[in-house]
Amino acid sequence: MTAVATTGAAAFLGRYEGLRTRLPGARVAWVEALRDKAADAFRAKGFPTRRMEAWKYTDLAAVTGAAFGEPLTSVDDAPALPPTAHPRAVFVDGRFRPDLSTLDGVALQVESLGAALPRLEGRIGALARPENEPLAALNTMLFEDGLVVEVAAGVAAGTLEILSLAAESERAPAFHPRHLVRLGVGASLTIIETATGPVAARYLHNPVFEIEVAEGARLAHGRLQQEGHEGIFLSTVYARVAAGGTYDNFTLNAGAKLARNEIHVALTGPKAEAHMNGVQMAGDGQHVDTTTSLDHAAPDCSSRQTYKTVLAGRSRGVFQGKIHVHQVAQKTDGYQMNQALLLSPDAEIDSKPQLEIYADDVKCSHGATVGELDADHLFFLRSRGIPEAQAKAMLVEAFLTEAVEAVADEPIRTALEQGVAGWWQRQGVAA
Amino acid sequence: MPAVTETLETVQSVTDSGYKWGFETDIEMEFAPKGLNEDIVRFISAKKNEPAWLLEWRLKAFAMWQKMEEPTWAAVKYPPIDYQDAYYYAAPVQKVKPKSLDEVDPELLRTYAKLGIPLKEQAILAGVEGAGDSPSDSGRMPVAVDAVFDSVSVATSYKERLAKEGIIFCSISEAVQEYPELVKQYLGSVVPQGDNFYAALNSAVFTDGSFVYIPKGVRCPMELSTYFRINAKSTGQFERTLIIADERSHVSYLEGCTAPMRDENQLHAAVVELVALDDATIKYSTVQNWYPGDSEGRGGIYNFVTKRGACRGARSKISWTQVETGSAITWKYPSCILQGDDSVGEFYSVAITNNHQQADTGTKMFHIGKNTRSTIVSKGISAGKGQNTYRGLVKISPKAHGARNFTQCDSLLIGDKCGAHTVPYIENRCMTAKVEHEATTSRIAEDQLFYCRQRGLNEEEAVGMIVNGFAREVLKELPMEFAVEAQKLLAISLEGSVG
Numbered sequence: 042m043t044a045v046a047t048t049g050a051a052a053f054l055g056r057y058e059g060l061r062t063r064l065p066g067a068r069v070a071w072v073e074a075l076r077d078k079a080a081d082a083f084r085a086k087g088f089p090t091r092r093m094e095a096w097k098y099t100d101l102a103a104v105t106g107a108a109f110g111e112p113l114t115s116v117d118d119a120p121a122l123p124p125t126a127h128p129r130a131v132f133v134d135g136r137f138r139p140d141l142s143t144l145d146g147v148a149l150q151v152e153s154l155g156a157a158l159p160r161l162e163g164r165i166g167a168l169a170r171p172e173n174e175p176l177a178a179l180n181t182m183l184f185e186d187g188l189v190v191e192v193a194a195g196v197a198a199g200t201l202e203i204l205s206l207a208a209e210s211e212r213a214p215a216f217h218p219r220h221l222v223r224l225g226v227g228a229s230l231t232i233i234e235t236a237t238g239p240v241a242a243r244y245l246h247n248p249v250f251e252i253e254v255a256e257g258a259r260l261a262h263g264r265l266q267q268e269g270h271e272g273i274f275l276s277t278v279y280a281r282v283a284a285g286g287t288y289d290n291f292t293l294n295a296g297a298k299l300a301r302n303e304i305h306v307a308l309t310g311p312k313a314e315a316h317m318n319g320v321q322m323a324g325d326g327q328h329v330d331t332t333t334s335l336d337h338a339a340p341d342c343s344s345r346q347t348y349k350t351v352l353a354g355r356s357r358g359v360f361q362g363k364i365h366v367h368q369v370a371q372k373t374d375g376y377q378m379n380q381a382l383l384l385s386p387d388a389e390i391d392s393k394p395q396l397e398i399y400a401d402d403v404k405c406s407h408g409a410t411v412g413e414l415d416a417d418h419l420f421f422l423r424s425r426g427i428p429e430a431q432a433k434a435m436l437v438e439a440f441l442t443e444a445v446e447a448v449a450d451e452p453i454r455t456a457l458e459q460g461v462a463g464w465w466q467r468q469g470v471a472a
Numbered sequence: 473m474p475a476v477t478e479t480l481e482t483v484q485s486v487t488d489s490g491y492k493w494g495f496e497t498d499i500e501m502e503f504a505p506k507g508l509n510e511d512i513v514r515f516i517s518a519k520k521n522e523p524a525w526l527l528e529w530r531l532k533a534f535a536m537w538q539k540m541e542e543p544t545w546a547a548v549k550y551p552p553i554d555y556q557d558a559y560y561y562a563a564p565v566q567k568v569k570p571k572s573l574d575e576v577d578p579e580l581l582r583t584y585a586k587l588g589i590p591l592k593e594q595a596i597l598a599g600v601e602g603a604g605d606s607p608s609d610s611g612r613m614p615v616a617v618d619a620v621f622d623s624v625s626v627a628t629s630y631k632e633r634l635a636k637e638g639i640i641f642c643s644i645s646e647a648v649q650e651y652p653e654l655v656k657q658y659l660g661s662v663v664p665q666g667d668n669f670y671a672a673l674n675s676a677v678f679t680d681g682s683f684v685y686i687p688k689g690v691r692c693p694m695e696l697s698t699y700f701r702i703n704a705k706s707t708g709q710f711e712r713t714l715i716i717a718d719e720r721s722h723v724s725y726l727e728g729c730t731a732p733m734r735d736e737n738q739l740h741a742a743v744v745e746l747v748a749l750d751d752a753t754i755k756y757s758t759v760q761n762w763y764p765g766d767s768e769g770r771g772g773i774y775n776f777v778t779k780r781g782a783c784r785g786a787r788s789k790i791s792w793t794q795v796e797t798g799s800a801i802t803w804k805y806p807s808c809i810l811q812g813d814d815s816v817g818e819f820y821s822v823a824i825t826n827n828h829q830q831a832d833t834g835t836k837m838f839h840i841g842k843n844t845r846s847t848i849v850s851k852g853i854s855a856g857k858g859q860n861t862y863r864g865l866v867k868i869s870p871k872a873h874g875a876r877n878f879t880q881c882d883s884l885l886i887g888d889k890c891g892a893h894t895v896p897y898i899e900n901r902c903m904t905a906k907v908e909h910e911a912t913t914s915r916i917a918e919d920q921l922f923y924c925r926q927r928g929l930n931e932e933e934a935v936g937m938i939v940n941g942f943a944r945e946v947l948k949e950l951p952m953e954f955a956v957e958a959q960k961l962l963a964i965s966l967e968g969s970v971g
Binding site: 094368371381383384385386388389390391392393394395396397398399400401402403404405406407408409410411412413 | 887
């Protein structure tokens with residue numbers, strides 16, 4: 042009789058063995074095969090360690106050293122929800138809650154993954170790579186629910202909100218929602234996704250998105266990661282953009298004790314575009330990581346990335362961004378900028394932009410800067426009678442706003458501006 | 473445009489193979505048995521009549537190496553190396569000191585001539601009695617040369633002139649005998665034995681290299697230079713260079729490297745350690761032109777080198793300049809440890825990969841002292857099926873207040889089968905530090921080419937000129953004579969890559 046592992050990869054593998062016959066799609070052959078394959082990959086590699094190049098700067102000890110429970114199967118209480126002007130899908134601990142969602146009359150098909158799974162063969166798992174990304178393997182092995190969003194060809198579907206809440210509980214739940222977004226030819230959609238949770242609750246939120254943008258379609262994907270202080274957010278987004286399509290991702294990475302925002306975008310048809318922007322804000326005790334990987338796999342594509350990180354207290358920020366230009370991708374135009382502002386002597390930033398280029402007729406560049414608030418700027422404001430704390434707050438906000446301004450989509454920009462505003466004051470630290 | 477004209481002449485004069493240093497010198501050599509084990513390490517140490525502490529040091533390195541794994545993280549591909557299938561000691565047989573050039577092994581002289589070493593210096597290098605004492609060629613700035621042939625240093629010139637200033641410039645084997653205290657104090661203090669796989673291998677089996685000590689307050693009156701030459705078949709070259717610049721001293725050091733053309737791959741795993749004390753400056757320039765292999769990627773040198781400088785003193789400065797045109801594979805990251813307050817590190821690099829060459833090169837700047845500054849300028853040129861990677865690290869420790877780094881990496885692609893990659897790492901733990909990095913990748917613009925063609929240059933000339941312009945920021949950091957050589961090399965290395 043061997044002891045049951047309560048922490049680390051073994052605990053999650055044990056849970057999979059226990060749940061294997063009860064998970065959604067358990068008796069559907071292709072789902073079983075998909076999960077088993079992912080479990081094999083996860084068993085072989087386990088959680089990423091810092092010896093893996095992609096995880097050089099982010100340590101998952103907070104995940105591997107802790108015990109997590111299963112989310113409660115039914116939540117009776119209805120948590121207070123912020124008001125919204127848009128149709129909204131609500132998840133609590135990774136489970137879709139139709140009772141809390143308001144999806145009537147939307148111009149798109151929205152379904153819970155748990156229900157839709159059997160008809161999604163070839164779609165779920167089309168983009169995720171459990172063999173490369175251990176967290177995608179963990180998600181594939183254990184996902185129970187998620188959102189399936191499909192927009193028919195030519196439809197302008199407006200704005201959809203996805204709200205993911207963690208419930209107040211002592212169970213330290215781990216949940217792994219799997220979301221699927223598919224836009225037909227020429228369709229358009231804006232998604233505003235918010236992830237949040239109670240201040241003191243411990244939980245692990247490990248969502249995976251698989252996003253398909255067809256020819257000429259346009260998806261604006263705004264993400265506000267505002268998890269609770271003890272939450273852990275490990276998210277992986279996979280997007281594939283066909284000819285003439287656009288994927289616009291903006292991530293506000295602000296909450297959680299440990300947050301990883303990993304985005305893989307492939308531009309697979311000519312003239313496809315990707316815009317990936319974001320701001321990361323970390324205060325005392327936080328670790329925020331944004332890792333992007335952009336595949337230019339077709340000619341005449343363009344990509345723009347701007348990421349800003351501000352760090353206060355004892356915090357750590359990570360940015361890793363790779364642009365891979367394949368040999369066929371002639372006339373690629375790729376640009377990436379990442380900038381970090383250190384507001385505390387105890388903060389650390391690690392930055393690794395990366396170009397991998399196999400085509401010659403390309404224009405690719407990246408830039409990175411790291412520094413503190415500019416003394417001249419501060420002096421300029423103070424000399425005009427603005428108190429130091431306020432002057433600093435203005436400069437921090439101005440620094441972040443530069444990235445937010447790049448967002449073309451109005452509802453997303455508004456949400457982001459609200460997320461950024463007043464962050465520095467809330468830190469309550471004198472740097 | 474004299475430089476360009478010269479470049480073109482050189483291009484036209486090279487053989488079909490494009491590598492004019494591909495000759496082999498047939499001189500009598502002494503080898504240690506093939507393979508690598510503790511006995512070989514002992515053999516090398518005994519051959520060099522080394523003190524017991526150095527043998528112990530080597531054996532410790534060998535023990536470490538045996539437990540280490542060959543690194544695989546670099547973006548280079550090559551078949552596994554059989555470390556037992558090489559000679560770790562090869563030396564030209566020592567003869568009695570010749571009286572004049574006529575008595576010197578003519579093959580050795582021919583080698584020097586082909587390497588472009590002036591006759592006067594040939595005599596000094598060949599060890600002709602009295603040759604080192606007379607003044608040098610009229611009006612020309614003398615260059616003191618140490619020539620390293622396979623495993624051993626064969627000769628060093630201008631020793632006496634340098635000795636008048638108190639400067640020590642000799643082979644490291646000689647330094648072990650003559651200045652054991654200095655060697656013992658500094659050897660391995662910048663690159664420890666167990667630093668990495670190749671450094672450990674080098675520490676165990678290094679056979680020679682140059683040793684330089686510049687005393688306090690002395691500005692070295694001439695350029696110091698080493699020619700490295702791999703000659704014998706199936707040998708590896710493991711040289712070890714140690715340069716110490718004492719307080720307020722200044723030295724400029726150059727190295728050049730060539731090797732014969734062969735179908736087999738040969739390993740070159742050198743270690744270079746630099747130490748700069750208070751207010752000292754070391755300028756280290758390399759023109760690396762090891763045999764790159766033929767156009768099908770057969771043969772060529774594996775250049776796996778560890779170079780590191782420690783700016784130990786306040787206001788000290790170490791500047792690396794490298795022009796990397798040769799080698800089948802280059803794995804090299806000349807680095808600076810900026811310990812002293814206000815110390816400065818610089819890295820200027822041009823790396824060309826043509827045909828099947830692969831280069832993974834860059835630098836590491838460790839900012840430890842206050843107000844330390846570093847500049848990185850890297851120019852990568854990829855042609856044919858070449859793969860060129862810049863990989864660099866800028867690390868700022870929490871106490872490096874006011875540290876400053878600027879990095880610029882530009883890549884130029886010529887042809888659609890090559891690759892250019894940029895992998896910078898920035899790790900900053902100090903709020904008051906400022907780090908900037910920028911990188912671009914592009915190809916030679918049509919309008920630039922058109923402009924040159926319109927003025928009567930053919931395509932190859934135009935490309936040579938544009939590439940020289942692209943690399944100018946780095947080339948201007950080289951000492952004059954090397955800069956001219958380097959320009960020619962750039963053009964030759966790119967031969968056949970256009971059209």
